[in-house]
Amino acid sequence: MVDAILFLLFAAIAVVCAINLVVQTHPISSALSLVGVMGALALIYLQLGGEFIAAAQLIVYAGAIMVLFIFVIMLLNAGKERKLPRRLWVTYAGVPLLAGFIGVAAFVIERMLPPSPGAKFGAMTHGNPQEIGRSLFQVYLLPFEVTSVLILIAILGAVVLASKEVE
Amino acid sequence: MNFFIVSLIKSALVAFVLLTALAYIQWVERKVLAHIQLRVGPRRVGPHGLLQPLADVIKLLTKEDILPSHVNKFFYFLAPFIAVMFALISIAVIPFGTEIKIGSFSTPMQLTDLNIGVLFILGLSGIGVYGVALAGWASNNKYALIGGLRSSAQMISYELPMAMAIAAPLLMLNSLSFRELVDGQGGFFLGFIPRWSIFQLPFPQIVSFLIFLIAAFAETNRVPFDLPEAENELVAGFHVEYGSMKFAAFFMAEYANMVTVSCVAALLFLGGWQPLWPVEYGSGFVPTIIFGIAGLICFSHALNPARPFDRITLPVFGVVFLGIAGIFLIPIAATILLPLFWFLAKVGIILFIYIWIRGTLPRFRYDQLMNFAWTVLFPLAIINLFVTALTVALTSK
Numbered sequence: 001m002v003d004a005i006l007f008l009l010f011a012a013i014a015v016v017c018a019i020n021l022v023v024q025t026h027p028i029s030s031a032l033s034l035v036g037v038m039g040a041l042a043l044i045y046l047q048l049g050g051e052f053i054a055a056a057q058l059i060v061y062a063g064a065i066m067v068l069f070i071f072v073i074m075l076l077n078a079g080k081e082r083k084l085p086r087r088l089w090v091t092y093a094g095v096p097l098l099a100g101f102i103g104v105a106a107f108v109i110e111r112m113l114p115p116s117p118g119a120k121f122g123a124m125t126h127g128n129p130q131e132i133g134r135s136l137f138q139v140y141l142l143p144f145e146v147t148s149v150l151i152l153i154a155i156l157g158a159v160v161l162a163s164k165e166v167e
Numbered sequence: 168m169n170f171f172i173v174s175l176i177k178s179a180l181v182a183f184v185l186l187t188a189l190a191y192i193q194w195v196e197r198k199v200l201a202h203i204q205l206r207v208g209p210r211r212v213g214p215h216g217l218l219q220p221l222a223d224v225i226k227l228l229t230k231e232d233i234l235p236s237h238v239n240k241f242f243y244f245l246a247p248f249i250a251v252m253f254a255l256i257s258i259a260v261i262p263f264g265t266e267i268k269i270g271s272f273s274t275p276m277q278l279t280d281l282n283i284g285v286l287f288i289l290g291l292s293g294i295g296v297y298g299v300a301l302a303g304w305a306s307n308n309k310y311a312l313i314g315g316l317r318s319s320a321q322m323i324s325y326e327l328p329m330a331m332a333i334a335a336p337l338l339m340l341n342s343l344s345f346r347e348l349v350d351g352q353g354g355f356f357l358g359f360i361p362r363w364s365i366f367q368l369p370f371p372q373i374v375s376f377l378i379f380l381i382a383a384f385a386e387t388n389r390v391p392f393d394l395p396e397a398e399n400e401l402v403a404g405f406h407v408e409y410g411s412m413k414f415a416a417f418f419m420a421e422y423a424n425m426v427t428v429s430c431v432a433a434l435l436f437l438g439g440w441q442p443l444w445p446v447e448y449g450s451g452f453v454p455t456i457i458f459g460i461a462g463l464i465c466f467s468h469a470l471n472p473a474r475p476f477d478r479i480t481l482p483v484f485g486v487v488f489l490g491i492a493g494i495f496l497i498p499i500a501a502t503i504l505l506p507l508f509w510f511l512a513k514v515g516i517i518l519f520i521y522i523w524i525r526g527t528l529p530r531f532r533y534d535q536l537m538n539f540a541w542t543v544l545f546p547l548a549i550i551n552l553f554v555t556a557l558t559v560a561l562t563s564k
Contacts, residue, residue, distance in 0.1 A: 051281075058294065067297070067300065
């Protein structure tokens with residue numbers, strides 16, 4: 001019962017923050033809404049039993065990546081977005097059309113996927129750091145290492161693109 | 168139901184002690200700094216200025232709360248809230264001692280023992296950056312903005328060597344829960360060298376302890392890394408537009424972060440509540456001897472007072488110190504209080520080093536700060552982690 005209430009609370013926070021992210025005109029407000037989404041997601045992971053994933057979500061996404069986003073926005077001193085006046089039909093038909101589209105998409109996806117037994121709170125028993133470490137470095141060692149090499153290549157590419165031309 | 172009541176009592180106790188300690192760390196800091204600089208420090212309010220923190224709190228509470236007209240209101244109010252909230256939450260996973268046993272009832276001296284305790288602290292310290300960065304931005308003031316920018320860049324840079332330095336002792340102790348980490352550091356080599364991480368085989372973690380301390384200074388924006396609030400270039404940096412309780416919130420967050428970081432250093436590297444030498448050689452009598460000597464010093468000074476009121480205040484302190492010394496001799500109290508004493512002594516020493524360094528070192532320049540993080544500290548932390556991993560892999564079965 002408490003689990004369900006907490007889940008609804010965090011899910012509501014995530015959805016409200018996500019909507020706010022799109023609605024806000026100032027980049028800093030949008031970025032902070034994204035932080036809110038990340039935080040709420042981390043809490044939901046924690047509820048499901050994925051402690052390590054929750055901590056990683058908090059440290060990596062909310063703590064590191066989003067701080068860099070905010071840093072860049074502050075450094076560039078990006079101002080408010082300019083809003084163009086909307087057409088009449090966009091104003092009135094936009095929200096119903098969006099809701100309809102999401103409904104259809106959800107229906108189709110639900111039909112395509114195999115029926116699931118339903119999620120349970122705290123059902124994930126392999127969420128502790130030891131288990132995750134074991135599977136990352138034993139079972140999935142090759143994909144894990146290949147991913148890290150891929151990220152290294154991306155970093156090198158970024159450095160090359162950003163650096164000035166050297167004779 | 169029992170669990171809820173015990174948790175409530177413990178939370179209230181920890182919150183009360185923590186908030187009082189925060190106020191008094193500031194008093195200690197002012198006193199120590201004053202004596203380093205050959206001044207006497209606060210001594211008007213109460214004996215030796217002991218009521219100064221209370222006076223400061225009342226002053227900050229009753230000050231007019233000014234709202235500058237050019238700020239972004241929402242974020243201006245949100246920033247001190249974020250800073251102080253995430254700084255205070257971290258204390259929840261810090262264990263202070265073994266456990267309290269009264270009859271059949273026992274409870275650990277810790278609010279909650281997470282199996283990801285170390286990661287929890289790292290995550291919260293990462294989120295705490297938003298408080299400073301947002302304060303700088305929302306103030307709409309160029310000095311505040313520069314302070315906020317510096318602070319976010321500095322905290323991101325120093326988080327990496329700090330995490331690397333933490334990872335090395337974790338490799339040897341094989342856990343992420345603070346309680347298990349401290350238990351793993353119990354016992355002695357050759358009967359007298361404590362198995363703390365900084366002495367632990369196969370690879371003593373002295374280097375990573377030093378890296379952690381340096382990075383922690385930068386993470387908490389303390390001298391010599393206090394560039395976000397460099398008074399002589401940025402007025403007061405990110406909190407220049409804040410007054411009254413909102414300023415107090417930032418202040419409290421800084422000190423709470425200091426306490427958390429000192430606790431983590433004591434738990435990860437200095438063996439938490441494990442004593443410096445075995446009980447067989449009398450480590451259990453250390454607090455009694457220390458407090459006893461303190462009490463006797465108070466009495467000897469009271470016989471020959473330098474100021475008239477010392478004749479009254481010093482005997483009072485003498486009796487208090489002797490009383491504490493007596494409590495440590497009662498076996499039941501000692502089993503609970505001895506671990507607490509060792510833990511608090513280690514935390515206190517690290518906090519003193521914080522203040523000591525503030526009185527000793529000048530501030531870094533910004534490029535020196537960044538250079539130091541990326542070209543010295545970070546490679547050193549990686550090498551240390553690598554060597555530790557290698558030795559652990561070679562020695563473990």
